[in-house]
Amino acid sequence: MGAFDVGRELDFGTVIFDEGTVARYLTAVQDETLTELNTSGAGAWVPPLAVAAQFSKGVSEMDLPLEALHTGQEMDFLNPVPVGSEVHCTGRVTSNRQRGDIALVQLEFEARGNAGDLLVQGKTTLLLPAGAAV
Amino acid sequence: MSAARSTGAPPAELPVVTKTLTQESIELYGRASGDLNPLHMKPEIAGKSRFEGTIAHGMLVLAFISEAMTKAFGLNWLGSGSLNVKMRNVARPGDTVTASGSLKSVKERDGRTSAIYAVEARNQRDEVLISGDAEVSLSKE
Numbered sequence: 001m002g003a004f005d006v007g008r009e010l011d012f013g014t015v016i017f018d019e020g021t022v023a024r025y026l027t028a029v030q031d032e033t034l035t036e037l038n039t040s041g042a043g044a045w046v047p048p049l050a051v052a053a054q055f056s057k058g059v060s061e062m063d064l065p066l067e068a069l070h071t072g073q074e075m076d077f078l079n080p081v082p083v084g085s086e087v088h089c090t091g092r093v094t095s096n097r098q099r100g101d102i103a104l105v106q107l108e109f110e111a112r113g114n115a116g117d118l119l120v121q122g123k124t125t126l127l128l129p130a131g132a133a134v
Numbered sequence: 135m136s137a138a139r140s141t142g143a144p145p146a147e148l149p150v151v152t153k154t155l156t157q158e159s160i161e162l163y164g165r166a167s168g169d170l171n172p173l174h175m176k177p178e179i180a181g182k183s184r185f186e187g188t189i190a191h192g193m194l195v196l197a198f199i200s201e202a203m204t205k206a207f208g209l210n211w212l213g214s215g216s217l218n219v220k221m222r223n224v225a226r227p228g229d230t231v232t233a234s235g236s237l238k239s240v241k242e243r244d245g246r247t248s249a250i251y252a253v254e255a256r257n258q259r260d261e262v263l264i265s266g267d268a269e270v271s272l273s274k275e
Contacts, residue, residue: 021166028166029197030153033204045212049200050167053193057168066173066183070192072220080213122217 003062004096004105004128012058012089012109017046022083025050044083051081051120054089055109059124065132071104075122079113087111087119094123103130144249144272148235149205151198155190157227163194189224195263198233199253207270219253219266230258235268247272 002008015021025047026035038044052075059070081087091109105128110121157177164175169191172179180188196219203211225231235253249272254265 024166028159028163029194029201030159031197031201031204033201037204037208043209045209047197047200047204048212048215049193049197053167053169056191056193060169060171064171066171066179067185070221073192073196074218075216077211077213077215080209 004093004103006093006096008093010058010091010093010107010109012054012091014086014088015051015054016086017050017081017083019044019083022046022050025053038083043080046081046083046085046087048075048077048081048120051087051089051111052109052122054087054111055091055107055122055124058089058091059107059126064126065129067129068132069127070124071127072125073122074124075120077120078118081113081119085119086114088113098130101130103128103132142272144237144240144270145206146237148202148233148251148253151202151205151233152230153198154230155194155225155227157188160188160190160194160227163191167191167193169193185224185226187226189226190229192221192264195225195231195233195255198231199235199255199264199268202233202235202253203251203268203270210272211270214271216269217253217266218268219264221264222262223257225255225257225263231255231263232257238267240272 089111091107094108095106097104105126111119233255235251238250238252251268253268255263
């Protein structure tokens with residue numbers, strides 16, 4: 001099965017969002033708001049986009065051409081993710097439309113906790129040169 | 135910031151979040167997220183692309199919109215938020231990005247109330263980088 005054949009299942013691996021991982025992410029996105037929230041006594045939480053970024057990481061490792069772009073993102077945050085959580089990320093190719101020189105590939109993704117609880121789900125659309133989306 | 139789950143009236147406008155991107159901050163994000171695409175990380179390679187230089191990760195710019203929602207809704211956003219956005223333009227090192235949002239509607243469904251915001255991120259030239267909707271539950275059991 002080709003990398004972007006419709007129905008292909010993708011395993012983006014398991015990530016432990018420990019304090020260091022979350023701190024590095026928050027520093028990188030210059031987000032002081034969640035840092036304040038995480039030290040306010042209301043619990044310590046993983047930014048949902050840090051979870052969703054695992055899919056971008058996984059897609060970036062799929063040997064795409066340099067100029068592949070994400071053109072659309074949909075995502076639902078279904079439960080707050082506590083710092084320290086182990087999260088497993090998977091995906092699936094749901095469409096692959098060729099239009100002349102380009103291809104629009106849609107991937108669905110989801111992130112689940114150790115108990116199988118759904119934490120984040122969504123869709124992303126990639127714009128690729130048509131020859132690369134096979 | 136609203137850290138607690140609240141049932142108050144949603145604000146008409148989200149707090150504005152403004153950040154300036156540098157090549158260093160883009161590379162910092164790449165290392166933190168694991169997305170090491172040379173289009174973001176390697177100026178000498180990205181310079182040969184049609185972008186003629188590096189561009190920021192779309193998810194980095196999207197994080198600024200998420201921060202605006204976190205500022206307004208705290209934990210409600212982290213556990214019940216939704217985003218549906220289009221990436222309209224790329225952001226580059228040196229760009230100053232402003233994320234903002236305006237309340238579009240409040241809806242009731244199955245006994246729950248949600249607020250929907252039109253959200254966007256623009257650069258210093260007022261070009262739209264990302265636009266779309268963000269939805270958040272205003273109450274949660």
